[in-house]
Each structure stands twice: as C-alpha cells, then as structure tokens.
Amino acid sequence: MLSVLFLGDVVGRPGRKALAEQARNLRRDLELDVLMANVENASGGIGLNAKAARELLALPLDVLTGGNHTWKHKDVFPVFQEAPRLLRPANYPAGAPGTGLRVFETAGGVPYAVLNLLGRTYMDAVDCPFQTARTLLDSLPADVAVRIVDFHAEATSEKKGMAYFLDGRVSAVLGTHTHVQTNDARILPGGTAALTDVGMCGPVHSVIGMDAQGIVNRFLTRLPVRFEVAKGPARLEGALCAIDESTGRALSIRPWQGGLS
Template structure:
C-alpha cells in the first residue's frame, strides 16, 4: 500500500496547490491513499465548513487537524456531516467529531487514521498516550494499516510517541511546526516515523505567513495581525509504503512537490 500524508494546509494557496495536484499525484505516485492535515486551511488558522467541503471534494480519503480546529464555529456542526474529517482524539469527552476513522482503499484494503494532540508547550488536553492505547485496542484486528497524525510541538514528545506505538501502528507522522524534518526511519518494530511532514503553503513565507509581519514581531514584540503569504505554494508530506497484510512499514521518506 502506497500512501502520501501531506502536512498542514495553510490558507487559500495551500488549498489551491492541493486542488491542482491531488488527481495528478494519485496517478503519478500510484497512490492507494492520500491524506492531509487541514487545520490551517481557512485564512491560515482554523478550518471553516466551506473550505472543509472544498477539500473533501478532492480525491483524498481523509483530513486530520490539530489545536486550531475550533477557530471557526461552523465547523462544530460540520463534524456531524462527515466522518472523513478528524479532530485530535484526546480532547475531553463531549467535543464534536471523532479522532479515529477507518477508511478503505479502492482495492478494498481497510486502514485506520488516528489524530492525536501533544501536550508539551501546548494547551491542556487529555493524555495522547493513554488515548492512543484505548482507541487502538478497540480497532478490529483485520485493520492492519494504522496511520497516526501526532500534532505536537516538541520533537521529544513526537519521538516518544513513535517508540511507544512502535510495532502497533504502521506510521507515526508529526505535524504542527510547518517545517519538514529530515529524520525518516523505520523503528525496530516496523513503524515508519518522521518528526514533521511539513506544510502545504506559500514557499516564500515564515511557516506560511507574510515574513515582514513576523520579523517585526520579533523586533518590537508588539502584537500584529499575521496574514497568509502570497505567491506559489509547495506541497510537503511523507510518502510511505506499507505491507497491508502485516501493517509493517516498508519505507518512508520526506516528499515535496508543487
């Protein structure tokens, strides 16, 4: 099974880049599944229902998200309209939506996607390690391919999740920092790992935002409105090959395209 997981989609340019490329990527990379994190797809922060519908109309199996998913209030009810949009599973009970979904490739191979949120340098949520344990234990045994989007700030916490779930999931792929890392590896138990898959957004930017305003913030410490940068966007993600009969990863590498 060949799967491409794309990093945080940032604003309109990130959405357009995916819209222009999704069908071609599926064909040229011979993908069985295409996934993306969409938590910053609306104006660079959050995801509204209009953008969610636009992205779900593309040939993607599912969208994940992160700590900014609640920015636009209309997304609360939208979770009741689809099971293809996930929010971090370790928000407390009662939060709209689900953090775990089971999907299927065109050839009928089932695969699970688990969305988790880190706690180091992040807001207070339930323990992602404990929530992962509970949700994975409830998955049917025939769902061998299991992909984890760990939306977290600290590299140490991401690596800890990778080792914690090694041998029990197919891949632990980090999101949130918008900066693609070059540390792909297959852990001893057969789990693919990458600290951060990067972002889908403007190339000439600071993590997707206009550079001038962010530089100014560092210089004078005054509050400023961040705006999504203009210009061409680049897609970044992790390209994984997985043995669908065992769930073990065969390869993983950072991927970039336009």
C-alpha cells in the same frame, strides 16, 4: 503494498489551491492508495471554516486531519458530523464534535485506520495522547493491520516519544504542526515508519506559511501584529510511505516535496 501520501498542514488559500490543482495528478503519478492531509490551517492560515472544509472534502482526499486550531471557526462543528473523512485530535475532552479515530477502506478493499492526536508539551492541556492512543488502538479490530497516526505536536521529543511508544503497534507515526519538514524519516525496530514533521502545504517564501515581514515585526517589537498568509508560489510537503497491507508494517518512508504552483 499500500502507497500512502500524508501532506502536512494546508495553509490558507495558497495551500488549498496547490492541493486542488495537484491532488488528482498525485494520486495517479504516485499510484497512491491513500492521500491524506492535515487541514487545521486551511482558512486564512489559522483554523478551518465550513466553506474551506467543504471545498477540501470535494477534492480526491481520503482523510483530512486536524490540530490545535481546529475549533477556531464554529461553523465547522456540524461538518464533523456530516463528513466521516474529517477527523480531529482524539484526545480532546469528551463532548467535542467529531471523532479522532476511524477505519476507512481503500479502493482495493483494504481497511486502514487513521488516528489523529494532539501533543501536550507547549500546547493545550488536553487528555494524555499516549494513554488515548493505547486505549483507542486496543479498541481496533485485529484485522485492521494498517494504522496511520497524525501526531500534531510541538516538541520533537514528544513526537519521537510517541513514535517509539507506538512502534510495532501502528504502521506510521507522522508528525504535523510545526510546518517545517524534518529529515529523520526512518523505520523503527518494530516496523513503524516515523517522521517527526511532514512539513506544510503553503507558500514557499514565508515563516510557517505566514508573511515573513509581519512575523519579523512581531519579534522586533513584541507588539500585537496581524499575521497574513504569505503570497507567492506554494509547495506541497508530506511523507510518502509504503505499507505491507497484510502485516501493517512499513516498508519504506521518505519526506516528500513537490507540486509547486
């Protein structure tokens, strides 16, 4: 059995700090084989710059995934070539730096694939995530039974749709991007674990990680407002899954919250 914790969007310095403080203990306390996080908001709450990417790559994280904000800082582009553990959504048009699918191996020698996809509903007009998932998963060797998908998307219907589309073909479809953890963790009939959104790693008292007052002012006035990462305690949120390494089927999934710092 593989124990996998996938943490939601890491927001700014508070998110990076909480993760840095707790990654090692989480691995030990939860007896994790795989610890992954979505890092598209790690720099100032939007995007990932080279400095933050290297800081996160120095932590005991197995895989770092991306989203619609991944390309905000151009200095991170070369990091994608240097760091195989850093993924970005697979369905960006050809020519984007890096890759969205890679096979890794646990310390115990179990291969596992991670696929990062971006939704299209209320988001950028990227290639179809459903068609991309089908093509890329078909390209994987059959002996890579454990397959984890980060579906970075806005609409709950698109995320649910992806989970059912991939049911039986992957171990888990885990949603990111909304920064709000949903309460619909379940194992689908074909054996795929699904959670519409795993939540975020960032300030507890915030609007999706940003200072609440700035967001409220924006809603009140509709004027441009500079959003800032909120201060105060930060919490880690994610999905904790157990996966049968021989079949790739999920054994359990639950939304996970912890590690207040």
